[in-house]
Amino acid sequence: xxxxxxxTVRITEPVPFKIEKVVPELPDCFTFSLTPSExxxxxxxxxxxxxxxxxFGHGEVPISLSGDPADTGKLIHxxxxxxxxxxxxxxxxxxxxxxxxxxxxxxxxLEGARGRNVLIMAGGLGLAPLRSAIYYLLANRxxxxxISLLYGSRDPxxxxxxxxxxxxxxxxxxxxxxxxxxxxxxxxxxxxxxxLSQREIVPNTVALVCGPEIMMRFCAYALLDCGLLPADVYVxxxxxxxxxxxxxxxxxxGPYFVCHDGPVFSFDRVERLFKIREV
Amino acid sequence: MVKIRHINDLLAxxxxxxxxEPEQLAILAGCGKxxxxxPGEFLLKEGExxxxxxxxxxxxxxxxxxxxxxxxxxxxxGEENVVGYSWLFPPYRNQFDARATTDVDAIVLDGExxxxxxxxDHELGYQFMKRFAALMLQRMQAARRQLLDIYxxxxxxxx
Numbered sequence: 001x002x003x004x005x006x007x008t009v010r011i012t013e014p015v016p017f018k019i020e021k022v023v024p025e026l027p028d029c030f031t032f033s034l035t036p037s038e039x040x041x042x043x044x045x046x047x048x049x050x051x052x053x054x055x056f057g058h059g060e061v062p063i064s065l066s067g068d069p070a071d072t073g074k075l076i077h078x079x080x081x082x083x084x085x086x087x088x089x090x091x092x093x094x095x096x097x098x099x100x101x102x103x104x105x106x107x108x109x110l111e112g113a114r115g116r117n118v119l120i121m122a123g124g125l126g127l128a129p130l131r132s133a134i135y136y137l138l139a140n141r142x143x144x145x146x147i148s149l150l151y152g153s154r155d156p157x158x159x160x161x162x163x164x165x166x167x168x169x170x171x172x173x174x175x176x177x178x179x180x181x182x183x184x185x186x187x188x189x190x191x192x193x194x195x196l197s198q199r200e201i202v203p204n205t206v207a208l209v210c211g212p213e214i215m216m217r218f219c220a221y222a223l224l225d226c227g228l229l230p231a232d233v234y235v236x237x238x239x240x241x242x243x244x245x246x247x248x249x250x251x252x253x254g255p256y257f258v259c260h261d262g263p264v265f266s267f268d269r270v271e272r273l274f275k276i277r278e279v
Numbered sequence: 280m281v282k283i284r285h286i287n288d289l290l291a292x293x294x295x296x297x298x299x300e301p302e303q304l305a306i307l308a309g310c311g312k313x314x315x316x317x318p319g320e321f322l323l324k325e326g327e328x329x330x331x332x333x334x335x336x337x338x339x340x341x342x343x344x345x346x347x348x349x350x351x352x353x354x355x356x357g358e359e360n361v362v363g364y365s366w367l368f369p370p371y372r373n374q375f376d377a378r379a380t381t382d383v384d385a386i387v388l389d390g391e392x393x394x395x396x397x398x399x400d401h402e403l404g405y406q407f408m409k410r411f412a413a414l415m416l417q418r419m420q421a422a423r424r425q426l427l428d429i430y431x432x433x434x435x436x437x438x
Contacts, residue, residue: 152430153430154428179428180425181352182349183350188355189353190355190425212429
């Protein structure tokens with residue numbers, strides 16, 4: 001697998017893909033399985049990358065790939081309905097078409113992490129861009145040291161990929177926490193950084209962090225407090241992306257364009273920007 | 280043969296009391312006793328007088344509040360965590376229920392006894408309060424992060 005796959009679908013205009021399957025994940029969140037309507041070229045991507053999905057007549061949005069990178073026959077995207085375009089996508093049914101451009105952007109450093117321990121921290125829908133990485137790590141389990149997944153959600157009912165989390169917990173350490181819960185919840189209660197205090201961070205660890213920016217900020221600082229170097233902490237940034245090619249400047253983040261230089265950054269590259277309110 | 284261990288030794292092993300002098304631990308131990316709670320048993324009840332705290336040795340405790348719609352868990356405390364802070368300051372009233380979710384072994388420390396001893400011995404009081412202040416800071420920061428609802432903030436521009 002390449003560390004960052006180059007686009008295999010046209011990048012300046014959307015290519016139609018057919019919705020093969022829709023999986024309702026949460027009331028406002030769903031997963032599309034897409035197959036190309038025209039060409040049958042394999043779609044190669046690296047975990048952490050994203051596509052631009054076009055809801056015809058409504059617009060385009062950047063959505064991370066959340067499927068298995070080894071399965072090059074279809075595209076898996078997990079989407080949260082947070083606005084007009086994603087609302088239009090949620091209304092689509094099996095057999096309908098969406099436009100796809102991509103894949104774009106940088107990816108999780110899975111090649112560079114070979115032989116090292118991997119700590120994954122996800123919050124809310126941030127688990128989706130990390131799921132591809134988890135598939136990859138599990139498929140290549142012997143090439144990594146300890147693998148841990150710490151996942152936080154607002155409440156137990158908002159947990160994404162609950163069945164898979166259960167399955168993964170048989171193979172790697174999975175810690176779950178919710179901000180609040182009813183008494184029948186057997187996971188932890190509190191924000192995801194609380195799980196760090198219960199887990200010893202072993203040396204030679206690379207951390208992959210994805211979730212809302214405020215959650216990534218807290219996690220990154222907590223990881224540094226545990227002794228990780230900023231260069232070993234990776235975050236996936238989100239900004240308003242339009243062209244996805246690094247041309248339009250809409251996703252500018254300090255000296256970077258998130259669509260082109262990101263979305264995955266090592267924390268040492270963005271730590272300074274994390275501290276600036278206006279960025 | 281089961282080895283009987285003194286509270287003194289158990290306190291000495293607790294990270295919370297790391298660095299305290301044996302004499303100071305002996306004073307603290309004089310205010311302590313060991314307790315076991317079965318799943319579902321309450322360690323603390325909201326609204327009741329706060330006169331003790333618990334250093335959890337094994338098991339898990341849920342901090343809960345009951346609402347009209349049911350019970351809400353706001354935090355959980357596991358091994359080596361402390362449950363109960365309200366005994367430190369007036370009006371000494373518990374603000375939450377603390378319920379064992381598993382079998383729990385804990386050291387129970389009597390608040391009134393500790394307040395008396397730390398009032399008499401200010402160095403002991405300083406060592407004790409320094410540790411509790413750090414714990415309370417940690418809890419306060421965690422509670423503030425929970426208040427931020429950090430998982431519910433999608434970027435509305437990428438919509």
